[in-house]
Amino acid sequence: MLPSILKTSDSESRRDPWLFSGRTELERLALSPEQAKRVQFHKGRGCRHCRNTGYSGRVAIYELMVMNTELRDAIAAGRNSQEVRQVALRTGMKSLKYDGLVKVNQGITSAQEVINVATGIALGVE
Secondary structure, three states, rough: OOEEEEEEEOOOOOOOOOOOOOHHHHOOOOOHHHHOOOOOOOOOOOOOOOOOOEEEEEEEEEOOOOHHHHHHHHOOOOOHHHHHHHHHHHHOOOHHHHHHHHHOOOOOOOOHHHHHHOOOOOOOOO
């Protein structure tokens, strides 16, 4: 299990959906414009409660890889880490990016916060 912590959007200031169309952000999330259309992006506008940051609190995102026969065979065959990751994703592993985007869609955090936390971590292909 690979947990990471995100700042949560302040409940008082996250009511308005945010249109997310920045090409750089989409590239960093490895999302196509079509995929981005399926996510309801939010961004806290800030208030007195959150000191105008738009964030209040923290939430974890997780990446959990459960061992299965196909994954065990890939490891035993000496496949490199990227190949093992692809097998894991294909057989049901949910990546940090996936869990982060679920929380973005629920209005819990922002896409920028997912990018900040996931930078430098292999985001995977889904």
